Amino acid sequence: MKLERITLENFRQYYGRQRLAFSTDSQQNVTVIHGVNGAGKTSLFLAINWCLYSGEGAANVGELISKEAISRVHNGEAARTTVELTFTHDGERYLVARRLEGVKQPDGSISVSGADDFTMMRTRWDGQAERVNNPVGTMNAILPSNVRTYFLFDGEKIDNFAKPEAGDEVRYAIYHVLKLEVLTRGQRHLEEAAAEYRRELKSASSGELRDLLERDEKARDDREQALTRKEELEREVESTRRQIADIDQRLREMQNARALQQQRERLERDIKQRQAEMDRLVGNIRETATSRFVLIGQPAIERALVILDGKRERGEIPSNIRQQFVHDLIDQMRCICGRPFELGSPEHQRLLALMNSSLPGSLEDDVLDTSAALRPFAERARTLRESLNRDMRQRIELLALIQALEEELDDVSRQLKGSPQEEISRLEKQRQEFRADIESYWLEQGNLDTRLDALSKEIAQLEKQIERAKKDKSRQHLLTRRANLAQRAADAIGEMYQVFADDMRQRIEAKTKEIFKSLIWKDSHFQDIYLGPDYKLEVIDRYGLPARPELSAGERQVLSLSFITAMSRISEEEAPLVMDTPFGRLSSHHRNSITEHLPELADQLVLFVTDEELRDQARQNLEPRIGAEYRLEFDRGTSYTEIVEVG
Amino acid sequence: MMAEIAASRDAVAVDEAIHEIYRQLTEGNDPVSVPFRTMKDVFMWAACLGYRHGERRPLTGKRVTIFRWAQFTPQVDVPLLKALAIADSGDVNVLLSEDEILTIAEEYANAGIHELRASVLGEYGQPLWNLVGLLT
Amino acid sequence: MLKDRLMELFKEYDPEVQRVISEVLTLEQEHISLERPRVKNLVRQIIDHIVQDESGDQE
Numbered sequence: 001m002k003l004e005r006i007t008l009e010n011f012r013q014y015y016g017r018q019r020l021a022f023s024t025d026s027q028q029n030v031t032v033i034h035g036v037n038g039a040g041k042t043s044l045f046l047a048i049n050w051c052l053y054s055g056e057g058a059a060n061v062g063e064l065i066s067k068e069a070i071s072r073v074h075n076g077e078a079a080r081t082t083v084e085l086t087f088t089h090d091g092e093r094y095l096v097a098r099r100l101e102g103v104k105q106p107d108g109s110i111s112v113s114g115a116d117d118f119t120m121m122r123t124r125w126d127g128q129a130e131r132v133n134n135p136v137g138t139m140n141a142i143l144p145s146n147v148r149t150y151f152l153f154d155g156e157k158i159d160n161f162a163k164p165e166a167g168d169e170v171r172y173a174i175y176h177v178l179k180l181e182v183l184t185r186g187q188r189h190l191e192e193a194a195a196e197y198r199r200e201l202k203s204a205s206s207g208e209l210r211d212l213l214e215r216d217e218k219a220r221d222d223r224e225q226a227l228t229r230k231e232e233l234e235r236e237v238e239s240t241r242r243q244i245a246d247i248d249q250r251l252r253e254m255q256n257a258r259a260l261q262q263q264r265e266r267l268e269r270d271i272k273q274r275q276a277e278m279d280r281l282v283g284n285i286r287e288t289a290t291s292r293f294v295l296i297g298q299p300a301i302e303r304a305l306v307i308l309d310g311k312r313e314r315g316e317i318p319s320n321i322r323q324q325f326v327h328d329l330i331d332q333m334r335c336i337c338g339r340p341f342e343l344g345s346p347e348h349q350r351l352l353a354l355m356n357s358s359l360p361g362s363l364e365d366d367v368l369d370t371s372a373a374l375r376p377f378a379e380r381a382r383t384l385r386e387s388l389n390r391d392m393r394q395r396i397e398l399l400a401l402i403q404a405l406e407e408e409l410d411d412v413s414r415q416l417k418g419s420p421q422e423e424i425s426r427l428e429k430q431r432q433e434f435r436a437d438i439e440s441y442w443l444e445q446g447n448l449d450t451r452l453d454a455l456s457k458e459i460a461q462l463e464k465q466i467e468r469a470k471k472d473k474s475r476q477h478l479l480t481r482r483a484n485l486a487q488r489a490a491d492a493i494g495e496m497y498q499v500f501a502d503d504m505r506q507r508i509e510a511k512t513k514e515i516f517k518s519l520i521w522k523d524s525h526f527q528d529i530y531l532g533p534d535y536k537l538e539v540i541d542r543y544g545l546p547a548r549p550e551l552s553a554g555e556r557q558v559l560s561l562s563f564i565t566a567m568s569r570i571s572e573e574e575a576p577l578v579m580d581t582p583f584g585r586l587s588s589h590h591r592n593s594i595t596e597h598l599p600e601l602a603d604q605l606v607l608f609v610t611d612e613e614l615r616d617q618a619r620q621n622l623e624p625r626i627g628a629e630y631r632l633e634f635d636r637g638t639s640y641t642e643i644v645e646v647g
Numbered sequence: 648m649m650a651e652i653a654a655s656r657d658a659v660a661v662d663e664a665i666h667e668i669y670r671q672l673t674e675g676n677d678p679v680s681v682p683f684r685t686m687k688d689v690f691m692w693a694a695c696l697g698y699r700h701g702e703r704r705p706l707t708g709k710r711v712t713i714f715r716w717a718q719f720t721p722q723v724d725v726p727l728l729k730a731l732a733i734a735d736s737g738d739v740n741v742l743l744s745e746d747e748i749l750t751i752a753e754e755y756a757n758a759g760i761h762e763l764r765a766s767v768l769g770e771y772g773q774p775l776w777n778l779v780g781l782l783t
Numbered sequence: 784m785l786k787d788r789l790m791e792l793f794k795e796y797d798p799e800v801q802r803v804i805s806e807v808l809t810l811e812q813e814h815i816s817l818e819r820p821r822v823k824n825l826v827r828q829i830i831d832h833i834v835q836d837e838s839g840d841q842e
Contacts, residue, residue, distance in 0.1 A: 136816065179789065179808075183789075183808070185811045186804065186807045192823065193823065193830060285779065286678040289775065293692040295782055297731070300731045363740070363743055370733075370742065373722070373725075385782065482830050486830050488796075489800050492800050493804060496792045573785070
């Protein structure tokens, strides 16, 4: 992040609209802002903070709006303050603006309703600005608020990190600036996700699919078996028929059996014929029976006809006059017999009445047509019933006929069986056996057919269930992979966390030492910087002992500053260092050496200083690196501050 | 005839629960055990039986379409449906609404189907002969 | 960038693990200023789409 420009409007003592451009040069990267105490340095520093991060730390939100601005509006009117900041980051230019509005109260104070209004825009390649949808998320990626105190640095807190009890502060700083918190959160959320996936897995059943597949296989096997058996039976029936044919042949050849055998053959042909007749008759009966619902509907038809006829009799349906005809008639003012009639004459009235009492045209047609269609039904009902009865009687006759023929057949068989000729008798007995076999084959075939039907239905249903179970299965598989991946990622972070934390700690330690050495003039006095696992920042003297108790106030402050700048370097955040009166409590010695090296410690440096802080050698040291300079001029008369550019 | 008056639907429906009975009466090849060839035939039978019994039963559950208008023959089916409608309402004006005629038929069928099933499938003997029995 | 150094740490791990970590860390960074970030569904989405991508590759 590199600050470009800040614009304040009615912010605290900055009445009106005032602007300040920061130096963005890489060599002359220092912007100096002078002001005596109370002139507005802290307010300006606050403006930057407030604009980027809102109320945290702002003393009183209600006191942000310029008093002068408030005084110039009437009771009940709104007064507002806005701070705009332009900055670049990662090659993009951003403009953020925060605005606060309040309504002036009778007692002169301001009542702030609601929160402030924060917008962020990003400049496109063509110069147009487009709104950023997730400003907070974007700021978190650029410079999150939880680490801002290490970059927007309040000089009052300069020795915070070097205090003996500062272990927690140091740990917090490292933890947040160096993204350890990000790692911890990442690990935690991945663990939670993995646990959730595992919970979801548990609730899905797994054994179901296997079970269904087994049942499906069994059903298919059964079906195969049944089909095979059917084929077998076919062949059996065939072969048995052939054997019967053989016997028939033999009987035909035998003198004493020939006549009977021939009779049998005749009878069998006859029966076949009759059975074909029967099939046709049954088919016929079915056709007619299903369409005979009309007979059942008789009562409805009769009643409907009564109603329809009633309508007609009451003259509501002129039987030979249609409405259109009447219409035409009236138009032409002619009577049916051809004579014209007068408007209002009795003929005219009667015709009108007739027209009005008739039914609407199409309904009338319908009534007539329906009536016509139904009438025959009533008349034909008797004939319909009779023809069906005739068919049924014929069926009974056929049945009797077939039965008689079959009895004759039995008789032939009995005669043959009772033949004195042994062989004939034997053959006939055998033939009868064969016939009985065929019948049991047929019976078995019939059963198999039923079974095959049921199996087909079962298989179809199982297929559906298997499809469903397979979907579940693949969903489970997916869940397992997800649980797995989430857990591995969480574990990876866990494994590497300490490595990372230690690595960071060591880097900070080394960097702090490097900076501390370059800043402190008494460096020969100190040997080393130590940042232990307990996160205490120690200076080690040449005797190898912690030197902190002997550090002067100034030295402690420099140590703190070294730590902060080390962090900002290590974190590699492209962020500016903005410091509010950082040298106030340092000795001139320290001040001088710090000002020599400070510009190297950040890409962009913004210093709010009093004239006291920055003079003589310190000023001279900084001079070559100053890219922009301003003075905050406070007017006691008006109570507001003006930003004035210097040089 | 019917086409002149606009209808809001063009298919006949039954309650989902009844659909099974219609299937039982029409699925299969053997004319003696499966006397009906089309669901339209079953429907007409059920509607007439329902009227004869004097009971109309509104459809209550989920509706299943079983066949389209076009299946009704203009010579027999349509006049009979109209007759049912006129006999039920006592008024020829019912002919103005095709929807109403259909609804009346559907509701009679919804009542009559149970008698049809019981007579044809629920008795001893083959279904076809049971059906003929209803006519004689 | 610190992020690069972070990802360096994980270079010995499976590519899909690295992808997950990289995306999750970016996600966490975006929400870092929130006390109790609601990122659970977003984390799941990251896992889901990486698993999907990986299975797509295997087909």
